[in-house]
Amino acid sequence: MPPAASLRRKRTPSFDSKLVSLLDAAARVFAVDGYDKASMRRVAGEAGLSLAGVYHYCAGKEELLYYIQFHTFDSLLRGLEECTANVAGPRQRLAAAVRNHVRHFGENMAAFKVCARELEALRGKPYRDVHALRRAYFDALHAIVKELRPKSGAHRDSWLATANLFGMINWFYQWYGAGRGKVALDVLAEQQVALFLDGYADPALRAIRGHA
Amino acid sequence: MPPAASLRRKRTPSFDSKLVSLLDAAARVFAVDGYDKASMRRVAGEAGLSLAGVYHYCAGKEELLYYIQFHTFDSLLRGLEECTANVAGPRQRLAAAVRNHVRHFGENMAAFKVCARELEALRGKPYRDVHALRRAYFDALHAIVKELRPKSGAHRDSWLATANLFGMINWFYQWYGAGRGKVALDVLAEQQVALFLDGYADPALRAIRGHA
DNA sequence: CGCTTCCGTTCGAACGTTCGTTCGATAAGT
DNA sequence: ACTTATCGAACGAACGTTCGAACGGAAGCG
Numbered sequence: 001m002p003p004a005a006s007l008r009r010k011r012t013p014s015f016d017s018k019l020v021s022l023l024d025a026a027a028r029v030f031a032v033d034g035y036d037k038a039s040m041r042r043v044a045g046e047a048g049l050s051l052a053g054v055y056h057y058c059a060g061k062e063e064l065l066y067y068i069q070f071h072t073f074d075s076l077l078r079g080l081e082e083c084t085a086n087v088a089g090p091r092q093r094l095a096a097a098v099r100n101h102v103r104h105f106g107e108n109m110a111a112f113k114v115c116a117r118e119l120e121a122l123r124g125k126p127y128r129d130v131h132a133l134r135r136a137y138f139d140a141l142h143a144i145v146k147e148l149r150p151k152s153g154a155h156r157d158s159w160l161a162t163a164n165l166f167g168m169i170n171w172f173y174q175w176y177g178a179g180r181g182k183v184a185l186d187v188l189a190e191q192q193v194a195l196f197l198d199g200y201a202d203p204a205l206r207a208i209r210g211h212a
Numbered sequence: 213m214p215p216a217a218s219l220r221r222k223r224t225p226s227f228d229s230k231l232v233s234l235l236d237a238a239a240r241v242f243a244v245d246g247y248d249k250a251s252m253r254r255v256a257g258e259a260g261l262s263l264a265g266v267y268h269y270c271a272g273k274e275e276l277l278y279y280i281q282f283h284t285f286d287s288l289l290r291g292l293e294e295c296t297a298n299v300a301g302p303r304q305r306l307a308a309a310v311r312n313h314v315r316h317f318g319e320n321m322a323a324f325k326v327c328a329r330e331l332e333a334l335r336g337k338p339y340r341d342v343h344a345l346r347r348a349y350f351d352a353l354h355a356i357v358k359e360l361r362p363k364s365g366a367h368r369d370s371w372l373a374t375a376n377l378f379g380m381i382n383w384f385y386q387w388y389g390a391g392r393g394k395v396a397l398d399v400l401a402e403q404q405v406a407l408f409l410d411g412y413a414d415p416a417l418r419a420i421r422g423h424a
Numbered sequence: 425c426g427c428t429t430c431c432g433t434t435c436g437a438a439c440g441t442t443c444g445t446t447c448g449a450t451a452a453g454t
Numbered sequence: 455a456c457t458t459a460t461c462g463a464a465c466g467a468a469c470g471t472t473c474g475a476a477c478g479g480a481a482g483c484g
Contacts, residue, residue: 009370028464040470053469055472056432061471119386145412157403161403167379168379191373196407199411200357200409203449225460252445261461268458371479
């Protein structure tokens with residue numbers, strides 16, 4: 001599946017499949033070296049192509065990054081819409097959303113790392129295209145958060161809470177898979193939802209609200 | 213204050229102050245362009261020096277990044293120790309810690325952005341030096357989190373909770389200062405602590421624990 | 425079938441640019 | 455005179471990208 005409907009003339013079935021594997025290789029290289037430091041020669045090597053061969057499948061380095069980011073956020077957004085469509089309560093909808101996010105991460109760790117780290121590497125229209133998807137994804141999660149807005153304790157900011165939720169579920173690419181990575185992804189998602197909804201503190205101690 | 217006690221022979225008072233302003237300029241350039249893409253020519257321009265002049269104050273590009281990261285985490289850790297030394301309850305200790313983190317961020321936004329984004333850019337001993345500071349900082353926060361461990365509901369993981377707390381307070385460099393940045397930093401810190409401790413959900417709805 | 429033509433695919437080699445770094449010289453301060 | 459500070463100019467390496475040529479299979483035609 002090509003990430004964006006490009007205006008390419010000829011697309012053999014083998015062309016598309018090789019493009020996908022090229023994007024996979026590029027995501028791996030970008031994830032390890034970082035987009036700027038990564039070289040097209042290394043991408044070519046990882047993809048089993050010559051340097052010039054890469055340019056048969058893409059217009060350049062920037063387009064590779066654009067494809068990776070667009071495809072990642074697009075499938076993330078589609079997955080979110082699917083898995084929250086028939087779920088009733090706001091708590092369950094949020095749980096499904098976080099599960100979708102964490103699972104997508106687990107299935108495509110390299111691309112996610114690239115998306116989390118290189119958000120500002122693109123410029124112009126490619127940036128705006130990806131930004132629109134990001135915005136749509138954020139708004140979708142924000143809408144779910146707003147649904148469970150507490151009527152009591154009205155001094156909570158749903159936007160800020162959503163931003164912090166993104167902090168939780170986007171930051172863990174930094175530590176997952178290195179030493180402490182034994183946690184199963186579904187367990188992780190569940191704990192993150194529980195932490196976001198109910199907090200970490202002991203309910204018994206919650207009465208003493210810290211201002212003593 | 214020079215970030216690390218280097219084995220430099222002569223250090224005029226003016227040398228140190230110019231090094232600090234060079235590091236400031238480098239942090240700004242690294243924050244905007246990213247470490248790899250940023251050029252020493254741009255750093256020199258931002259610092260009001262010629263390209264060759266920069267190399268009178270540092271050994272190279274890597275050392276600039278090392279100084280920035282080391283100094284940032286070092287002052288972050290020192291600030292944490294200071295501001296939690298005479299605070300009693302675990303909730304207040306956590307609140308003080310997050311306030312310290314967020315305030316440091318606000319005072320040195322560029323350096324923080326660099327530290328959050330370029331954690332894996334260094335290699336060898338410089339990396340290990342910074343990593344030791346990062347680890348010490350994480351352990352200090354983890355210790356605070358463990359203090360408020362709930363005895364009931366024992367299925368919570370304090371390490372995981374701390375990692376997610378870091379996600380909240382490290383991720384907001386992504387959105388702070390762009391459009392929605394009207395929130396005061398102390399208010400932000402307070403909301404983050406409240407979210408981490410008590411969660412976002414309405415206590416009234418908390419009885420229906422989502423499994424209906 | 426044999427031959428030619430075309431097109432998707434792949435590559436080695438090179439081009440022009442930018443990068444981090446170094447060198448030697450020139451002032452300025454003590 | 456000696457050290458510090460500063461700079462213009464250059465070096466070698468690595469980068470993204472391009473070009474022209476070769477290979478290979480499918481289609482058109484006798």
